[in-house]
Amino acid sequence: MNLAGRDLVTIDDLSNEEIESVFTLADEMSDSIGGQFGVCQGKVMASLFFEPSTRTRLSFEAAMNRLGGRVISVVEMSNTSLAKGESIADMARVVGSYADIIVIRHLWEGAARVVADYSDVPVINAGDGGHEHPTQTLCDLYTLKKERKTLEGLKIALWGDLKYGRTVHSLAYALARFGATIHFRPSPGLEMPEHVTRKLATEYTGRLEKYDGPRALDEKGLFPLDAIYMTPSGPHQLANIPAVGLEIELEKGVDALYVTRVQKERLGPESRLSKKGYPVVDRKLLREKGFEETMVMHPLPRVDELAYEMDADPRSMYFKQAARGLPIRMALVSLILGAREAHILQTKKPIFARKVSYPAYTRDTGIRCPNRVCVSSQETESRYIRPEFLIVSTDPLILRCAYCEHEIRPRYIASSKWHQGTAENKRYYAAKGSMISRINPDNIIIFDSESAAQEQGFKPGRRLVETGAQEGEKP
Numbered sequence: 001m002n003l004a005g006r007d008l009v010t011i012d013d014l015s016n017e018e019i020e021s022v023f024t025l026a027d028e029m030s031d032s033i034g035g036q037f038g039v040c041q042g043k044v045m046a047s048l049f050f051e052p053s054t055r056t057r058l059s060f061e062a063a064m065n066r067l068g069g070r071v072i073s074v075v076e077m078s079n080t081s082l083a084k085g086e087s088i089a090d091m092a093r094v095v096g097s098y099a100d101i102i103v104i105r106h107l108w109e110g111a112a113r114v115v116a117d118y119s120d121v122p123v124i125n126a127g128d129g130g131h132e133h134p135t136q137t138l139c140d141l142y143t144l145k146k147e148r149k150t151l152e153g154l155k156i157a158l159w160g161d162l163k164y165g166r167t168v169h170s171l172a173y174a175l176a177r178f179g180a181t182i183h184f185r186p187s188p189g190l191e192m193p194e195h196v197t198r199k200l201a202t203e204y205t206g207r208l209e210k211y212d213g214p215r216a217l218d219e220k221g222l223f224p225l226d227a228i229y230m231t232p233s234g235p236h237q238l239a240n241i242p243a244v245g246l247e248i249e250l251e252k253g254v255d256a257l258y259v260t261r262v263q264k265e266r267l268g269p270e271s272r273l274s275k276k277g278y279p280v281v282d283r284k285l286l287r288e289k290g291f292e293e294t295m296v297m298h299p300l301p302r303v304d305e306l307a308y309e310m311d312a313d314p315r316s317m318y319f320k321q322a323a324r325g326l327p328i329r330m331a332l333v334s335l336i337l338g339a340r341e342a343h344i345l346q347t348k349k350p351i352f353a354r355k356v357s358y359p360a361y362t363r364d365t366g367i368r369c370p371n372r373v374c375v376s377s378q379e380t381e382s383r384y385i386r387p388e389f390l391i392v393s394t395d396p397l398i399l400r401c402a403y404c405e406h407e408i409r410p411r412y413i414a415s416s417k418w419h420q421g422t423a424e425n426k427r428y429y430a431a432k433g434s435m436i437s438r439i440n441p442d443n444i445i446i447f448d449s450e451s452a453a454q455e456q457g458f459k460p461g462r463r464l465v466e467t468g469a470q471e472g473e474k475p
């Protein structure tokens, strides 16, 4: 295993051992930041930030400068040919011919993947809309590891805007992989998106319990707990009594409270909701029992959700998290550029991820990603991006966009095997019940409406015609 030449688009692009190897090198480099000059001499980093950034951009650029490499950068879309209608694929090809590595932040979800697909050099995702922010997760995990000496068995509460906050999505996957217990404490209306909780529940080995209890703030001024993800190795007294169990669990405190701001630049209809009831993490809250040892973490920037009076509190970690961005990004960049070798320790530590491989759906039958900020939904990009989905569930039928991971539940299906090119046999059925289980994923044809099916020459299956029933029938 070697990190040279690799892309980092999602945190799952790195194994647990590879993450630890980045930390080992970051430790070594932070002991002598000034001694790293020359490690990446002669290399050029393209730093493309099409969304505001202070920490991420400057720590990447500082990292490259301290490694002795050079940086070329763009900080506004309006200064590039993207403003003239150029696609990010064309931009990626061109920038990849000028630089040895590309770091990109973009407001479109899935943009980093497209840049990685089209450029010839490694690409690091520095945040793609509300999707993922894997290098922030490296800083967060590194801080947890430094402060707690281990990543296994930690209990972390994710707090605030879990819907649009990209940092908490990447962090949740990583914590699950290291066997942590995660408490979800969203501001009401800003719960973790379903595609994230489904991924946690199906691709990692822990258990996800949803909590449907009262939604008012509790007496400690905490958000109501929305769900809990439990590491498989932890003691579970929660088995059959989730609601009661969750409260017991809460009384025991957490290792870290990971606070996030409202991502107001991404809010949709929730903007009204989120204004009220976004409680502040302050000294009073942290005086509560159970928080004596709790670290306060935040990816920053903070707005109103984290009181300045916390800054002097030894439990506050957010400036350390930001400062650690430098050695982490120095280590990452030098590993990806092949300027340093990764020392991967093969350990016998348990793996908390499952190997799942979902069938892909790539037929163009009119299914489009519903996410308006998905890269595949953009006018400039839809000229060349072919919609691509993973079939993550068949009952009910759920497709996951391969770019932004948002989900879609199409309602109609057909099988290419059944119609065998014969117009008379081209029938579509409701995507429900036994019908779908009879179709081999390679043969499935999916439509999101009856009109889409009919436009493509399919007629309703017998049951749909006779009863209008939402149920499949035998072909």
Ligand code: NCD
Pocket (backbone or CB within 6 Å): 055, 056, 127, 133, 136, 166, 167, 260, 261, 299, 300, 301
């Ligand atoms: C975060 C981001 O950009 O997603 N900031 C960061 O990179 N440290 C968090 C945020 O903007 O709220």
